[in-house]
Amino acid sequence: MRRRTWIGTGWKMNFLLADAEGYLAELGAFLRGAGDGLPAVFVVPPFTILRSVCQRARTLPLLVGAQNMHWEARGAYTGEISPAMVKDCGAALVELGHSERRAMYGETDAAVNRKVLAALGCGLVPLVCVGDTAEEQRLGVAAESVARQVKIALHGVPRDRVGDVVVAYEPVWAIGQDGTPASPEWASALHAVVREAIAALHGAEAADRCAVLYGGSVTPANAGALLAAPDVDGLFVGRAAWAPQGLVALVRIAMEARGRRAP
Ligand SMILES: O=C(CO)COP(=O)(O)O
Numbered sequence: 001m002r003r004r005t006w007i008g009t010g011w012k013m014n015f016l017l018a019d020a021e022g023y024l025a026e027l028g029a030f031l032r033g034a035g036d037g038l039p040a041v042f043v044v045p046p047f048t049i050l051r052s053v054c055q056r057a058r059t060l061p062l063l064v065g066a067q068n069m070h071w072e073a074r075g076a077y078t079g080e081i082s083p084a085m086v087k088d089c090g091a092a093l094v095e096l097g098h099s100e101r102r103a104m105y106g107e108t109d110a111a112v113n114r115k116v117l118a119a120l121g122c123g124l125v126p127l128v129c130v131g132d133t134a135e136e137q138r139l140g141v142a143a144e145s146v147a148r149q150v151k152i153a154l155h156g157v158p159r160d161r162v163g164d165v166v167v168a169y170e171p172v173w174a175i176g177q178d179g180t181p182a183s184p185e186w187a188s189a190l191h192a193v194v195r196e197a198i199a200a201l202h203g204a205e206a207a208d209r210c211a212v213l214y215g216g217s218v219t220p221a222n223a224g225a226l227l228a229a230p231d232v233d234g235l236f237v238g239r240a241a242w243a244p245q246g247l248v249a250l251v252r253i254a255m256e257a258r259g260r261r262a263p
Helices: 017-033 047-057 083-088 099-105 109-121 134-138 142-153 159-164 184-202 204-208 220-228 244-260
Strands: 006-010 040-044 063-066 093-096 125-130 166-169 211-215 234-237
Touching (some): 017 040, 017 244, 040 244, 047 063, 063 125, 159 184, 184 204, 184 220, 220 244
Parallel strands (some): 006 040, 006 234, 040 063, 125 166, 166 211, 211 234
């Protein structure tokens, strides 16, 4: 099955409103003139500028996501943001289970699962991040760890909604480190693990509809090879896309790669 290509960036704890305005002015000029064949392009700003970015993106072929949310609709959860609040800002996506949240804020697989179900219930696309640590890779349990994360995160998703979920495979050892991404072969193998885990839960046909993106030290120099790897449906990028020219370069590479791929 030919799935949509996704290219996006998480801004993490960066960007004030003025930074975002400059970024979107430059990205917007490119997107408006890009013509047919654009992938699904997305940015994931911090909460403080989410509504403003959504408003500015409304007239662009650009999706906007939140970096996290709570699973409950409302209540005494000081400091938290509900799914409806994310939706109310105009966001289409919500990033869930990023390894920084798992490692630094104790986010568990079970919490990610509740958030995935809440996101779907609210009409948001859950962008579910999973990945193996360096230790898991060294001990030969990377595939098991990733499969477990996927099976818990997507537990209970209605079969007809699996295609509304996007998974990002992001090896923890490749994120924000010295710039070494997974090899295309490793990424391809682990993306197959992700898809098999979804198939084990929801069947092969549903798994086939779910886009699986790669993230971790992606740059314009390595993006082409990663996008050409079987089962890699797109890229989720940090540092290399924190300047608009970086994201534009990656979108261009994706458009070229897509043109080359057999239908
Ligand atoms: O965390 C990431 C995307 O979620 C990737 O970060 P880097 O591209 O900076 O390694």
